[in-house]
Amino acid sequence: MKKLIECLEINPGVTTFVGGGGKTSSIFQVAKELQAQNKSVIVTTTTKMYYPTKEQAKIVLINPAKEQIREALMQNTLIVIGQSHEEGKITSVSDEQIEMMEQLAEYVLVEGDGSKHLPIKVPGEHEPVIPKSTQKVVIVVGMKALNVPLESCCFRKERAMALLEVQASHLISEMDIITLITSKVGLQKGIDEKAQTILINQIDLIEAKVLECFSQCLKENYKDTIVLAAINQGYWKQVQ
Template identity: 30%
Template sequence: MTITQNIPDRDLLLCDVNALAKPVIISLVGAGGKTSTLFWLAGLFCDSGRRVLITTTTQMYMPDPACPVTLCRDPAQLPADFFQSPLMACFSGWSAARGKVRGFSPELIDRLIAQQDLDVILIEADGARGFALKAPAEHEPCIPQSSRCVIGVTGGGLSGKPVGPDNVHRWAHFAAITGLNAGDRLDLPAMRRLVQHPQGLFKGAPPGCRRIWFINRVSHFENQHTLKEMLEANDVDVIWQGAVQETPPITRRVVR
């Protein structure tokens, strides 16, 4: 097991996008910081000269005004010059009352693989209604099958604290997967069950994609032996630990 402190090389942080066919689709699922992580990654890739498209297969908050937003029925039908900007966002519609935009089906996003003018497509592929933890319902998440990387986000602030329907989205699903009862304290073995369960954090992730577990708002877990076991058992490929809204956002990266 290798542990890297602070932000590693931006290519190694995810995957070497220069070595992969473009565009590289990266989907974010889970709870506790997906949107913040998506925008941080967008900035990281743009700073390295890549052209980035942001969208969603569910709903998400409207991007910062500095990011150009286009509304359309099918992003694959947009003219080629649309994809020349360093950073773009594309959605099917938006609700002014909620401040959220609606995205596209995973199948429509899969069609963007033919758009060679893009380098990276970042997808918010899950919803959590502001909760720090969740387990997916039957219809969730909505991951494009062309995703080369799936990042499962969990909020680390509940580690060691009692959990239940007041602080976990889809509590019934979460309890069934982790074996916890309302009021039990969240521990790393329970989180491992969420990560490794076929109906858990990485439910619907395409075969062969890179799975990254991002434990947001926590510097590190003391029980590194469990993390090592998870990597050796191929539960995930990489584990990030950090706080995406702080500097640096990733304080520890654990790989096999």
């Protein structure tokens, strides 16, 4: 099986993860693989992300100076940076700080969206927060939403109701998920001409036949790289 960094086609520079359904776990899986290759990696956020566990990262810096970052990367090739630490989360850094990180580490992985632990979302007015220097955007979607009422599985449900033209009790279908992925007011918002890959996570929760049909339909509507994954199960592959 290919590494996740290969499936997602992650290159040096800034990669931003948006959407819902496994952004943080995907980011730290990528970071772990890069660290195993002795690459220098900084994980950060332009919104908020939970303070990492010791298994995810041993060094967390809050609003560090450039020299502190350089010294930390000499101690450990994977570090996490936030602007502040509040209520168990680290908070957003600026574009200028990310540009500084890019000078110091080979890879900068950014969590650029919030989803309140829900598998799907429609971005709010000021979302996602994609740094200017981003070279690649990874859109994450959780299949846990399939056949579940919109009101129970979608962050910013009112926006999703408007986009899909449905009620809150509507059961999310495969085509609904594809619409969210491909819409310019959905998960395409803010990406513009940047390179992108879609990561369909939580595939272990749906039947193989359903997944196959969904994959083929998505491939017809989405022309960039598609990765199917069960990140927490350690499984991923590209759709051919």
